[in-house]
Amino acid sequence: MQVEKAARESEAEAIRKILGQDSSRKKREDKIKKRQEELATGNQLRSIEKAANAMIITSNSVRWVMGPSGTFVIFPNEMGLPSIFDPKPCSYPPPREKCARASCTNPYKYRDSKSKLPLCSLQCYKAIHEQRQPVTAC
Numbered sequence: 466m467q468v469e470k471a472a473r474e475s476e477a478e479a480i481r482k483i484l485g486q487d488s489s490r491k492k493r494e495d496k497i498k499k500r501q502e503e504l505a506t507g508n509q510l511r512s513i514e515k516a517a518n519a520m521i522i523t524s525n526s527v528r529w530v531m532g533p534s535g536t537f538v539i540f541p542n543e544m545g546l547p548s549i550f551d552p553k554p555c556s557y558p559p560p561r562e563k564c565a566r567a568s569c570t571n572p573y574k575y576r577d578s579k580s581k582l583p584l585c586s587l588q589c590y591k592a593i594h595e596q597r598q599p600v601t602a603c
């Protein structure tokens with residue numbers, strides 16, 4: 466009886482030990498796993514940052530980067546921002562139409578009743594009509 470009881474107790478203890486070891490091992494594994502995951506995400510973030518920095522420094526073309534915190538369009542310094550980003554002063558009223566003669570930069574004063582072209586002077590009127598209707602010889 467006594468021997469049997471002792472055997473049972475030792476068995477139970479062994480089971481408890483195994484179970485205890487198991488659970489503690491599992492806990493440790495979980496911890497390691499978690500740490501590895503944390504490291505992985507950290508590395509990932511760092512590598513993304515590195516890549517972005519490298520792109521900014523070395524790239525000479527426009528980059529479209531979609532990240533977790535938003536979408537970035539990166540323009541290289543040599544190229545600068547496209548003109549659509551330039552601040553433009555709001556001009557009102559709109560700039561006056563210029564003389565239709567290509568070489569003339571004056572704002573128009575008259576409008577040709579026939580061609581509806583804007584003109585600044587009689588000289589420009591004549592110049593334009595000479596261009597449009599070249600004098601034919603003979």
Ligand SMILES: [Zn+2]
Binds near residue numbers: 565584589
């Ligand atoms: Zn003109």
